[in-house]
Amino acid sequence: MNVDRIIDEQRKENDELEYKHPEENSEDFAKELAAFANSGGGRIIVGVVEQNGEISDLVSVDNPQQLEERIHQAIATRLIPRLQFSTTEHTYQGGKESWHDTTLITLTRDASDRLHGYKHENFHVIPVRQGSTTRYATGQEIADFYERGIRPGRADEITEDSVTDSTSLADALGAVAQGIIADSESQGEEPNTEANDEAETSEEIAFDHTEPAYYFTPTGTGDAVTFHLMMAPYQPHGFEGISQFVTRGEVANILAALQRYFNANLSQGQFTIAQSNGAWFGTGAGNFLKALAQDERYETVPIDYDLSRHHSEGAIFIADLNHKQNGQVILRARDGLRSEMVEQFSVSFLTEGIPIDNREMNAFLDETELSLYNGESIPMQTASLHATPEEIPLTIVDRVPSWIEEGWVGGIVCENPFHDDPKLLQDQISSENWDYFEPLITYEHVYCRLSDHHPMSEQRDYYLRQSHLQSLTQVQGTTPHLNASLSANW
Numbered sequence: 001m002n003v004d005r006i007i008d009e010q011r012k013e014n015d016e017l018e019y020k021h022p023e024e025n026s027e028d029f030a031k032e033l034a035a036f037a038n039s040g041g042g043r044i045i046v047g048v049v050e051q052n053g054e055i056s057d058l059v060s061v062d063n064p065q066q067l068e069e070r071i072h073q074a075i076a077t078r079l080i081p082r083l084q085f086s087t088t089e090h091t092y093q094g095g096k097e098s099w100h101d102t103t104l105i106t107l108t109r110d111a112s113d114r115l116h117g118y119k120h121e122n123f124h125v126i127p128v129r130q131g132s133t134t135r136y137a138t139g140q141e142i143a144d145f146y147e148r149g150i151r152p153g154r155a156d157e158i159t160e161d162s163v164t165d166s167t168s169l170a171d172a173l174g175a176v177a178q179g180i181i182a183d184s185e186s187q188g189e190e191p192n193t194e195a196n197d198e199a200e201t202s203e204e205i206a207f208d209h210t211e212p213a214y215y216f217t218p219t220g221t222g223d224a225v226t227f228h229l230m231m232a233p234y235q236p237h238g239f240e241g242i243s244q245f246v247t248r249g250e251v252a253n254i255l256a257a258l259q260r261y262f263n264a265n266l267s268q269g270q271f272t273i274a275q276s277n278g279a280w281f282g283t284g285a286g287n288f289l290k291a292l293a294q295d296e297r298y299e300t301v302p303i304d305y306d307l308s309r310h311h312s313e314g315a316i317f318i319a320d321l322n323h324k325q326n327g328q329v330i331l332r333a334r335d336g337l338r339s340e341m342v343e344q345f346s347v348s349f350l351t352e353g354i355p356i357d358n359r360e361m362n363a364f365l366d367e368t369e370l371s372l373y374n375g376e377s378i379p380m381q382t383a384s385l386h387a388t389p390e391e392i393p394l395t396i397v398d399r400v401p402s403w404i405e406e407g408w409v410g411g412i413v414c415e416n417p418f419h420d421d422p423k424l425l426q427d428q429i430s431s432e433n434w435d436y437f438e439p440l441i442t443y444e445h446v447y448c449r450l451s452d453h454h455p456m457s458e459q460r461d462y463y464l465r466q467s468h469l470q471s472l473t474q475v476q477g478t479t480p481h482l483n484a485s486l487s488a489n490w
Helices: 001-008 026-039 064-078 139-148 166-185 192-201 247-263 283-289 296-298 357-370 431-437
Strands: 019-021 041-047 048-051 054-058 085-090 103-110 117-122 124-125 129-130 132-138 212-219 224-226 236-239 244-247 268-275 278-283 313-322 328-334 341-352 381-387 396-401 408-415 445-455 462-471 483-489
Touching: 001 341, 019 026, 019 048, 026 041, 026 064, 026 103, 026 117, 026 129, 026 132, 064 085, 064 103, 064 117, 085 192, 132 212, 132 244, 166 328, 212 283, 212 445, 224 278, 224 341, 247 283, 247 328, 247 341, 268 283, 283 296, 283 313, 381 431, 445 462
Parallel strands: 019 041, 224 483, 445 483
Antiparallel strands: 041 103, 048 054, 085 103, 117 124, 129 132, 212 278, 224 268, 236 341, 244 341, 268 278, 268 313, 313 328, 328 341, 381 462, 396 408, 408 445, 462 483
């Protein structure tokens, strides 16, 4: 882009170009950038003064870094979800000599694949660019964007959205649902002939990647610790599910609906089932369904380990939502795991900001007959461990095959280095937050994903590379839940 030529030719503002004075309100910058992102992309040239539609003067941007910081602050407080933009500095050397050496800044934002909301008088609206003006999108425009790919303000830009191909999507996901239900029924529920027939078409869709399906670890707490690779939302919002009784077959249907409406990554979802002196953890929706069958799961406990059967167990399953709303889904079940019924079962969501388009969410809730409380901003409790490789070596219990490449190691089950030495963790966590993260030290075994994979045929020495901890208790009301995203290397 030739800034000098744009100015010399006195180009008018349009749907891709805006002029701003450096001292204009930061919120206006945020709103214009959101409008460009929503409508197809554009740029703001900062340092240009207009009068009666004509460029009348240039004003130098004295502190570009300060301007950029002001805009980022406004984005953080006004936009959901946040957006990024690129900044370019330019010194004018065009045809008007009196303006020479004026420092101008260009803020550029490309089109986004989702809509960005702007907080206006306690309501979130959708700014869009139409010609040289910025307005707010109508409900129909928002619907057209998600259904047909028509960008608000630019009705001539229509793109095909493969997600809206409902026929092929429904067919594929129907097979997925029946496959999970058939797997669930094989564990002891009443068979469904029609479901088993349909399941044959879903063989190419794999949910389980771990052998065995889950791992047992002695633990001294009933709090669940999962080992999922967590997102780090800027503005986390939690939608807590309302507990109810369901069968394992209904759990399978709910999992399939999550894939149908949110493209949930069920095959890489992580789960944990915990009681006061024992826990199991594993990967995959199918393995999760198998693990809900308590009798089979108890057979994995070592003979010499005294595991008293408790009336209460807590099951957690986390999966990513590969969807415009982003975020993760958390399934929770407590009690009743010895029977056909899964008691106190609920589905909760953790999203980046408040979802602007809730149609898929509403359709999912209608189909599954689930309910959610209103979304609330969640003050996430997080912690990271910083240590050198020499400080925390790892002792291997088992190596987990890579789901990306056959014959390679993708993760490890190892002895928990914090179990025998809690001080490793305590030294880097404030005392007032310790209760959130203490459950990790009770697990004797943990799962770590490998930063670099290697062939199964090679023996390696491993060390803990990174530890990111997130308390998800507030996403699910009072259910204690810690996620430990651990990575190892060799």
